[in-house]
Amino acid sequence: MATHMQTFTMIDIGKTAIVDKPIPIPGPNDALVRTTAALICTSDVHTVAGALPVENGRTLGHESVGVIEALGSDVNGFHVGQRVAVNAVTPCWTCSYCQGGYSSQCQGLLGGYKYTAQVDGNMAEYFLVPGAQANLALIPDELPDEAAVYACDMLSTGFTGAENAQIKIGDTVVIFAQGSVGLCATMGARLRGAGRIIAIEAIPERIELARRYGADDIIDYRQGSVVEQILELTGGQGADAAIEALGSPHTFEAALASIRAGGTLSNIGYHGENPEPLKLDLMAFGLGMGDKAIHTGLCRGGSDRMQRIFRLMVTGKIDPTPMTTHRFDFVEVQHAFGLMANKQDGIIKPLITFP
Amino acid sequence: MATHMQTFTMIDIGKTAIVDKPIPIPGPNDALVRTTAALICTSDVHTVAGALPVENGRTLGHESVGVIEALGSDVNGFHVGQRVAVNAVTPCWTCSYCQGGYSSQCQGLLGGYKYTAQVDGNMAEYFLVPGAQANLALIPDELPDEAAVYACDMLSTGFTGAENAQIKIGDTVVIFAQGSVGLCATMGARLRGAGRIIAIEAIPERIELARRYGADDIIDYRQGSVVEQILELTGGQGADAAIEALGSPHTFEAALASIRAGGTLSNIGYHGENPEPLKLDLMAFGLGMGDKAIHTGLCRGGSDRMQRIFRLMVTGKIDPTPMTTHRFDFVEVQHAFGLMANKQDGIIKPLITFP
Amino acid sequence: MATHMQTFTMIDIGKTAIVDKPIPIPGPNDALVRTTAALICTSDVHTVAGALPVENGRTLGHESVGVIEALGSDVNGFHVGQRVAVNAVTPCWTCSYCQGGYSSQCQGLLGGYKYTAQVDGNMAEYFLVPGAQANLALIPDELPDEAAVYACDMLSTGFTGAENAQIKIGDTVVIFAQGSVGLCATMGARLRGAGRIIAIEAIPERIELARRYGADDIIDYRQGSVVEQILELTGGQGADAAIEALGSPHTFEAALASIRAGGTLSNIGYHGENPEPLKLDLMAFGLGMGDKAIHTGLCRGGSDRMQRIFRLMVTGKIDPTPMTTHRFDFVEVQHAFGLMANKQDGIIKPLITFP
Amino acid sequence: MATHMQTFTMIDIGKTAIVDKPIPIPGPNDALVRTTAALICTSDVHTVAGALPVENGRTLGHESVGVIEALGSDVNGFHVGQRVAVNAVTPCWTCSYCQGGYSSQCQGLLGGYKYTAQVDGNMAEYFLVPGAQANLALIPDELPDEAAVYACDMLSTGFTGAENAQIKIGDTVVIFAQGSVGLCATMGARLRGAGRIIAIEAIPERIELARRYGADDIIDYRQGSVVEQILELTGGQGADAAIEALGSPHTFEAALASIRAGGTLSNIGYHGENPEPLKLDLMAFGLGMGDKAIHTGLCRGGSDRMQRIFRLMVTGKIDPTPMTTHRFDFVEVQHAFGLMANKQDGIIKPLITFP
Structure with a gap:
C-alpha cells in the first residue's frame, strides 16, 4: 500500500495547492x-477567503465518499x-450536546463540523473518519457514488432547513436562493408537504432546477421588493415558513418580513462573512410577540441520517x-475550485472523481 | 326558490331511500x-348496517361540495x-376541546363528526353548514368540484394518519390497506417525506394507484405473514411507522408488530364494527417499555384545513x-351505494353529481 | 339597572381621566x-405614552374579572x-390563525389583543366580552377574584414565555427581569421542570418574590456583564433557555448570548417602544447555524387557558x-396608574376593586 | 488492590446468594x-422470579453509585x-436507535437496559460502566450518595412517564400506583406543570408521600370503580393524561378509560409478568379515532440525563x-431483597450501603 497521498490544501489565506502528505x-x-468522488462546497471558498480561522496547511473538503481502506x-x-x-458533520455522540x-453542536457551537475546521478535510486521496462506528454509512449497491455524495452536506443541510421550518401539510413556504443548498431545501420543503413553494432566484439554470424540485412560483429579486412580491402572491398574508439558504443580511431580513404571524424563519445560510449584527425590524419581528419563530441549524450527520x-x-x-453541472478529475481540482469561487459558467456543483 | 329537496336517507337499519324533505x-x-358533487363513504355503509346508532330518517352523506344558496x-x-x-367534521371551534x-373531538369523543351522526348529512340537493364562518371553504377557481370533494374526508383523514405517524424524513412507513383512505394515507406519507413506503394490498386496481401515489413495495397478505414480510423487507428491523387504514383487529395487531422500538402506529381505521377489545401482544407492545407509540385520529375539519x-x-x-372509479347522477345514488356496500366492480370511490 | 358607568379612559396621549359612558x-x-376587580398593566402605561396607536376616548384596561350582568x-x-x-386576549376562534x-394572532399580527387596542378596554364598571362562548371563564368558588384576576394576563403571558422556551426537565433557565410578567415566567419555568432558574433583577422586593417563585440564583446587572455572570454560573456553557420579560434591546441581546448552542430564547417582552431594529450579534447567533431558536409570543386567551x-x-x-403590592378603590385609579407609570413605592401590581 | 469482590447474584430461578467473583x-x-450505595429494584424481584430470561450466575442490580477505581x-x-x-440504562450512543x-432502545427493543439483562448488574462491591465516556456522571459535591442513587432508575423512569404523558400547563393527570416509580411520576407530573394530580393508591405510607410530592386527590381502588371516581372528580370529562406505573392489565385498561378524547396514556409499568395480551376496550380507545395516544417508555440514561x-x-x-424506608449493609442484602419481594413492613425503597 502507498504511504503518501495527494491532498487539496489551503496553504495560506487566498491560496490553495495540491499537496503531498502521508496517508x-x-x-x-x-x-x-x-476517496472515489467528492463535491466542492462554497464553504471551502469562504474558508480560503479567510472567513473561518483555519491553520495553513489544512486539507480542504468535507463532501467525499469512497471505499474502506x-x-x-x-x-x-x-x-x-x-x-x-x-x-460533513462527524459528532462524537457522547458529549452532553450529542x-x-x-x-x-458536538462539544459546543458548530463543533460537529470537524473536517477542515478542526482536522484535515477529505478532498484528498485518502481520509480519516472519526467516530467511525456511528459516522460511517454504507452506500447501498443501487446508489452510485455521484448520487450518494450529495448526502454528505447538501441534502442533509437543505433538509435541516426544511425540518427546522416546521412545515405543516399544505403550508406556503418561501426559499431564499436556489444554489445547491437552497435547491435541496426546496426538495426538503416538498418532502415535508409544503402546498406551495415560492423560490427566490434569478439565474435561469437554477430556476429550472428549482421548478423540477418542487418550486411553484419563482420570484426575481431584481423585479422589485421580494417581500412585496411574496405578500402579493399570498393575498397579503405572507408565507407560513421561510428558509434562508444564502447567508446575507438582506435575505435574512426579507425572510423575517415575508412570514405571517405564527410563521417560522429557518436559517441555514452561513452568516460569517459580514461581521455586522443581523437586524430584526420591529414590525417584521411582530414587536417580539407575533408568535414568529427563528430557527437556525447546521447539517445533521451520522450514519442514520445518511441512510435516510x-x-x-x-x-x-x-x-x-x-445539480452536478461540472465534472473534473482530482488533478483538476484547483481549476474546479476557481470556477466555484467565481460562480462562473452556470456552475452549481462540480463533481471531483478520483482515479 | 324551491322549498323541497331530494335527500339520500336511512329509513331503517339496512334500508335507504331517496326521501323528499323541506329545504x-x-x-x-x-x-x-x-350541492353539486358528492362522494359516497364506507362510513355510511357502516351506519346503515347499524354500526353507528343513528335515528331513522337521517339524511346520509358527509362529503359534498356546492354553491352557497x-x-x-x-x-x-x-x-x-x-x-x-x-x-365531514364541522367543529364548534369554541368548546374546550376545540x-x-x-x-x-368537539365537545367530546368524535363530536366534531356531526353530519349523519348528530344532524342530517349532506348527500342531498341542499345542506346546512354549521359554524359556517370557520367551516365553509371557498373552492379556488382552478379546482373542479370533483377534485375539491376529496378534501371533505378522504384526503383530510389520510393526511391525519400520516401526520399522527410522526414521520421523519427518510422513514420507512407501512400502510395497511389501500382503499381510498389508505391511498390518501400513502399520499400523506409521501408528503411528510417517507423514504420508503410499503403498502399492504391485494386488489390490482388499488395496487396500481398505490404505486402512483408513492408506494415503493407492495405486500400481499395472501402470500404469508404480513409482519414477516415487513421484517424481511427491512432487514429484520421493522418499520419506523405504520398507518392502520382498514379498521380490523388483524391489521391493527400486525401494524403494532411491524414497527421497531421507537416507532409509531397511527390508527385511522374505524374499529366500531367488531365489539371485541383490540389486543396488544406483549412482545409487539415492547412490554410497555419499547418507546412505541399508538396514535389515533379522526378527519380534521375547518376552512384552514381545506385550503391547505x-x-x-x-x-x-x-x-x-x-380514485374516482365510478360516476353517477344523484338519482342513481341507491345503486351507487349498493356497489360501495358490496365493493363490487373494482370500485374505489363513486362520484355523485347533481343536476 | 343603571344606564351609565364610570370608565378609566385615555383622553389624549399622556392624559387619562375617569369618564362617564353608556353601559x-x-x-x-x-x-x-x-367588574369587581382589576389590575393595572404596564402595557396601558405604554399605550398612554403613545407607543400603541389608539384613538382618544378609548377605555383602558384588559385585566378584569366580575359578575355576568x-x-x-x-x-x-x-x-x-x-x-x-x-x-386580555379574546380571539374570534374561527379565522385561519385561530x-x-x-x-x-387572531386575524393577523397581535390581533387577539382587542381590549384597548381595537375596542374599549375593561378598566370600567362594566365591560363587554366578545366571543363570550369561548372567552368567558367561570371562576371556581374556591378562588377569590383577587387571585383569579392574575390569569387575565400576567400568568398567561409568563407561562407563554415558559412554554415557548421549550424547557426540558432539569434545564438551566435564565429569566431577564422580575417584574410581574417576569415573576410569572419564573413560576412558569418551575412548572415546566427547570432544574435551575437564574433571575436577572436588582430590586429587593422583586428578588424576594423571585426566590419564592423558584429562582435559585439572582444576577444583579449592576455587578458587571450579565452574560459573563451567567457563563460563570454555568461552567462556561450558558443556559439551556432564556426568557426575555422586559422588552429592551440590551436584555434581548444578552438573552441570546446567554444560551448555549441548541438553546432557546423565548421573548415575551414588548419591543414597541424603541423604534430601532433589534440586533443579532453574529457569534451570539451562532452564525445562524448554532441550533439556537428565537421564539416570540403573546398572552394566550380563551376559557380553556383560564381554567388551566x-x-x-x-x-x-x-x-x-x-405580587399585589398595592390596593385601591376604582375612584383612586388615576393615582394608582401614576404609581405604575413611575414604578414608585416598590410597586409590582396594584389591584383595583370596584364597589 | 483486592482481586475479588462480593456480589449479589441470581444462582437459579427463585434463588439468590452473595457470591464471590473476580473484580x-x-x-x-x-x-x-x-460501590458505595445502591437501591434494590422490583425489577430484580421479577428477574429472580423468572419473568426476564437471565442466565444463572448473573449479578443483580442496576441502581448503584460509587467512586471511580x-x-x-x-x-x-x-x-x-x-x-x-x-x-440503569447504558446505551452505546452510536447505533441507529441511539x-x-x-x-x-439501544440496538433494539429494551437494549439499553444492559445490567442484569445482558451483563452483570451492579449490586456488588465493584462494577463496570460500559460506554463510560457518555454514561458516567459526576455526582455534585452537595449531593449525598443516598440522594444521587435515585437518579439511576426511579427518578429517570418516573420522569420518562411524565415526559411521555405530554403534560401541558394546568392539565389534570392521573397516576396509577404510588410505589417508588409512581411517586417519581407524581414528582414528574408536578415538574411538567400539571394543574391537578390524582393518584391511585391505598397504602397509607405511599399516600402520604404522594401528597408530599404533589398529588391533590387520592383514589382508593377498593372504594369502587377507579374510572368512575376519576370521571366524578373531573366533571365527567376524564383526565388529560394518565401514567400507568404498575404494570397490570387492570390499571392499563383503567388508565385508557380515564382519559378524555385527545388525552395521552403514558405507560412505564412493566407488563412482562402476565403473558396475556393487554386489551383496548373499543369505547375507551375511542373506536381508534378519539385522538387518544398511548406512549410507552423505558428509563432514560446517559450523563446528561443524570446531571439534569x-x-x-x-x-x-x-x-x-x-422514599428510603429501610437501610441495610450490603451483607444484609439477601434479607432486604426478601422484604422487597414480599412488600413487607411498609417498604418503599431499601438503601444498601457498602463498607
Missing part, C-alpha cells in the same frame, strides 16, 4: 477511506472494501444528480 | 349550500353563489381524481 | 360583565350572576397574590 | 467503580477517586430520600 493511520475509533480496532460491523460515505440531540437520505434516493423520491 | 333554513351561524346573519366574508366545500387543538389541501391540488402536488 | 349592550355573541342570545351554558374572568392554533391557570391556583401549586 | 478489568471504553484508556475527563453514578434519539436530575436535587426542587 494517515486510523486510531481505534477511526476508519481510513480511499482500513478500520480501527474498535469499529465493528464494517469491512475493508465496502463503499461508504461520511457526513446526548441531548444536538450532535451538530440514501433511502429517498434509492426509491427515486429525490435525485440530486442534476 | 332547511339556515340559522345565524349557518350556511345553506346547493343562503347565509346566516352572522356569517361574514362570503356571498351567495360562491363555490364552497365543507369538511380551543385545545382537538376540534375533531386545495393548495396541494392547485399546485399539482396531489391528484385524488384517479 | 354597552351585548350583541348575540357577547357577554356584559359588572347580561348574555347575548347565542351564548350558552352561562347565566347572569356567575363570577367570571376573561383573558384554527391553526395561533389564536393570539385556575386549576393551578385551586390546588395551591401557584399563588400570584403576593 | 472485572475495564476495557478501553469502560470504567470500574467501587479505574478508567479505560479511551475515557477522558474523569479521574480515579471521583464520586460517580451510572444510570442516533435517532431512542437510546433506551442532579440539578433538580441540588436546587432543592425534588427530594427523593423520603
Whole structure:
C-alpha cells in the first residue's frame, strides 16, 4: 500500500495547492477511506477567503465518499472494501450536546463540523473518519457514488432547513436562493408537504432546477421588493415558513418580513462573512410577540441520517444528480475550485472523481 | 326558490331511500349550500348496517361540495353563489376541546363528526353548514368540484394518519390497506417525506394507484405473514411507522408488530364494527417499555384545513381524481351505494353529481 | 339597572381621566360583565405614552374579572350572576390563525389583543366580552377574584414565555427581569421542570418574590456583564433557555448570548417602544447555524387557558397574590396608574376593586 | 488492590446468594467503580422470579453509585477517586436507535437496559460502566450518595412517564400506583406543570408521600370503580393524561378509560409478568379515532440525563430520600431483597450501603 497521498490544501489565506502528505493511520475509533468522488462546497471558498480561522496547511473538503481502506480496532460491523460515505458533520455522540440531540453542536457551537475546521478535510486521496462506528454509512449497491455524495452536506443541510421550518401539510413556504443548498431545501420543503413553494432566484439554470424540485412560483429579486412580491402572491398574508439558504443580511431580513404571524424563519445560510449584527425590524419581528419563530441549524450527520437520505434516493423520491453541472478529475481540482469561487459558467456543483 | 329537496336517507337499519324533505333554513351561524358533487363513504355503509346508532330518517352523506344558496346573519366574508366545500367534521371551534387543538373531538369523543351522526348529512340537493364562518371553504377557481370533494374526508383523514405517524424524513412507513383512505394515507406519507413506503394490498386496481401515489413495495397478505414480510423487507428491523387504514383487529395487531422500538402506529381505521377489545401482544407492545407509540385520529375539519389541501391540488402536488372509479347522477345514488356496500366492480370511490 | 358607568379612559396621549359612558349592550355573541376587580398593566402605561396607536376616548384596561350582568342570545351554558374572568386576549376562534392554533394572532399580527387596542378596554364598571362562548371563564368558588384576576394576563403571558422556551426537565433557565410578567415566567419555568432558574433583577422586593417563585440564583446587572455572570454560573456553557420579560434591546441581546448552542430564547417582552431594529450579534447567533431558536409570543386567551391557570391556583401549586403590592378603590385609579407609570413605592401590581 | 469482590447474584430461578467473583478489568471504553450505595429494584424481584430470561450466575442490580477505581484508556475527563453514578440504562450512543434519539432502545427493543439483562448488574462491591465516556456522571459535591442513587432508575423512569404523558400547563393527570416509580411520576407530573394530580393508591405510607410530592386527590381502588371516581372528580370529562406505573392489565385498561378524547396514556409499568395480551376496550380507545395516544417508555440514561436530575436535587426542587424506608449493609442484602419481594413492613425503597 502507498504511504503518501495527494491532498487539496489551503496553504495560506487566498491560496490553495495540491499537496503531498502521508496517508494517515486510523486510531481505534477511526476508519481510513480511499476517496472515489467528492463535491466542492462554497464553504471551502469562504474558508480560503479567510472567513473561518483555519491553520495553513489544512486539507480542504468535507463532501467525499469512497471505499474502506482500513478500520480501527474498535469499529465493528464494517469491512475493508465496502463503499461508504461520511457526513460533513462527524459528532462524537457522547458529549452532553450529542446526548441531548444536538450532535451538530458536538462539544459546543458548530463543533460537529470537524473536517477542515478542526482536522484535515477529505478532498484528498485518502481520509480519516472519526467516530467511525456511528459516522460511517454504507452506500447501498443501487446508489452510485455521484448520487450518494450529495448526502454528505447538501441534502442533509437543505433538509435541516426544511425540518427546522416546521412545515405543516399544505403550508406556503418561501426559499431564499436556489444554489445547491437552497435547491435541496426546496426538495426538503416538498418532502415535508409544503402546498406551495415560492423560490427566490434569478439565474435561469437554477430556476429550472428549482421548478423540477418542487418550486411553484419563482420570484426575481431584481423585479422589485421580494417581500412585496411574496405578500402579493399570498393575498397579503405572507408565507407560513421561510428558509434562508444564502447567508446575507438582506435575505435574512426579507425572510423575517415575508412570514405571517405564527410563521417560522429557518436559517441555514452561513452568516460569517459580514461581521455586522443581523437586524430584526420591529414590525417584521411582530414587536417580539407575533408568535414568529427563528430557527437556525447546521447539517445533521451520522450514519442514520445518511441512510435516510440514501433511502429517498434509492426509491427515486429525490435525485440530486442534476445539480452536478461540472465534472473534473482530482488533478483538476484547483481549476474546479476557481470556477466555484467565481460562480462562473452556470456552475452549481462540480463533481471531483478520483482515479 | 324551491322549498323541497331530494335527500339520500336511512329509513331503517339496512334500508335507504331517496326521501323528499323541506329545504332547511339556515340559522345565524349557518350556511345553506346547493350541492353539486358528492362522494359516497364506507362510513355510511357502516351506519346503515347499524354500526353507528343513528335515528331513522337521517339524511346520509358527509362529503359534498356546492354553491352557497343562503347565509346566516352572522356569517361574514362570503356571498351567495360562491363555490364552497365543507369538511365531514364541522367543529364548534369554541368548546374546550376545540380551543385545545382537538376540534375533531368537539365537545367530546368524535363530536366534531356531526353530519349523519348528530344532524342530517349532506348527500342531498341542499345542506346546512354549521359554524359556517370557520367551516365553509371557498373552492379556488382552478379546482373542479370533483377534485375539491376529496378534501371533505378522504384526503383530510389520510393526511391525519400520516401526520399522527410522526414521520421523519427518510422513514420507512407501512400502510395497511389501500382503499381510498389508505391511498390518501400513502399520499400523506409521501408528503411528510417517507423514504420508503410499503403498502399492504391485494386488489390490482388499488395496487396500481398505490404505486402512483408513492408506494415503493407492495405486500400481499395472501402470500404469508404480513409482519414477516415487513421484517424481511427491512432487514429484520421493522418499520419506523405504520398507518392502520382498514379498521380490523388483524391489521391493527400486525401494524403494532411491524414497527421497531421507537416507532409509531397511527390508527385511522374505524374499529366500531367488531365489539371485541383490540389486543396488544406483549412482545409487539415492547412490554410497555419499547418507546412505541399508538396514535389515533379522526378527519380534521375547518376552512384552514381545506385550503391547505386545495393548495396541494392547485399546485399539482396531489391528484385524488384517479380514485374516482365510478360516476353517477344523484338519482342513481341507491345503486351507487349498493356497489360501495358490496365493493363490487373494482370500485374505489363513486362520484355523485347533481343536476 | 343603571344606564351609565364610570370608565378609566385615555383622553389624549399622556392624559387619562375617569369618564362617564353608556353601559354597552351585548350583541348575540357577547357577554356584559359588572367588574369587581382589576389590575393595572404596564402595557396601558405604554399605550398612554403613545407607543400603541389608539384613538382618544378609548377605555383602558384588559385585566378584569366580575359578575355576568347580561348574555347575548347565542351564548350558552352561562347565566347572569356567575363570577367570571376573561383573558386580555379574546380571539374570534374561527379565522385561519385561530384554527391553526395561533389564536393570539387572531386575524393577523397581535390581533387577539382587542381590549384597548381595537375596542374599549375593561378598566370600567362594566365591560363587554366578545366571543363570550369561548372567552368567558367561570371562576371556581374556591378562588377569590383577587387571585383569579392574575390569569387575565400576567400568568398567561409568563407561562407563554415558559412554554415557548421549550424547557426540558432539569434545564438551566435564565429569566431577564422580575417584574410581574417576569415573576410569572419564573413560576412558569418551575412548572415546566427547570432544574435551575437564574433571575436577572436588582430590586429587593422583586428578588424576594423571585426566590419564592423558584429562582435559585439572582444576577444583579449592576455587578458587571450579565452574560459573563451567567457563563460563570454555568461552567462556561450558558443556559439551556432564556426568557426575555422586559422588552429592551440590551436584555434581548444578552438573552441570546446567554444560551448555549441548541438553546432557546423565548421573548415575551414588548419591543414597541424603541423604534430601532433589534440586533443579532453574529457569534451570539451562532452564525445562524448554532441550533439556537428565537421564539416570540403573546398572552394566550380563551376559557380553556383560564381554567388551566385556575386549576393551578385551586390546588395551591401557584399563588400570584403576593405580587399585589398595592390596593385601591376604582375612584383612586388615576393615582394608582401614576404609581405604575413611575414604578414608585416598590410597586409590582396594584389591584383595583370596584364597589 | 483486592482481586475479588462480593456480589449479589441470581444462582437459579427463585434463588439468590452473595457470591464471590473476580473484580472485572475495564476495557478501553469502560470504567470500574467501587460501590458505595445502591437501591434494590422490583425489577430484580421479577428477574429472580423468572419473568426476564437471565442466565444463572448473573449479578443483580442496576441502581448503584460509587467512586471511580479505574478508567479505560479511551475515557477522558474523569479521574480515579471521583464520586460517580451510572444510570440503569447504558446505551452505546452510536447505533441507529441511539442516533435517532431512542437510546433506551439501544440496538433494539429494551437494549439499553444492559445490567442484569445482558451483563452483570451492579449490586456488588465493584462494577463496570460500559460506554463510560457518555454514561458516567459526576455526582455534585452537595449531593449525598443516598440522594444521587435515585437518579439511576426511579427518578429517570418516573420522569420518562411524565415526559411521555405530554403534560401541558394546568392539565389534570392521573397516576396509577404510588410505589417508588409512581411517586417519581407524581414528582414528574408536578415538574411538567400539571394543574391537578390524582393518584391511585391505598397504602397509607405511599399516600402520604404522594401528597408530599404533589398529588391533590387520592383514589382508593377498593372504594369502587377507579374510572368512575376519576370521571366524578373531573366533571365527567376524564383526565388529560394518565401514567400507568404498575404494570397490570387492570390499571392499563383503567388508565385508557380515564382519559378524555385527545388525552395521552403514558405507560412505564412493566407488563412482562402476565403473558396475556393487554386489551383496548373499543369505547375507551375511542373506536381508534378519539385522538387518544398511548406512549410507552423505558428509563432514560446517559450523563446528561443524570446531571439534569442532579440539578433538580441540588436546587432543592425534588427530594427523593423520603422514599428510603429501610437501610441495610450490603451483607444484609439477601434479607432486604426478601422484604422487597414480599412488600413487607411498609417498604418503599431499601438503601444498601457498602463498607
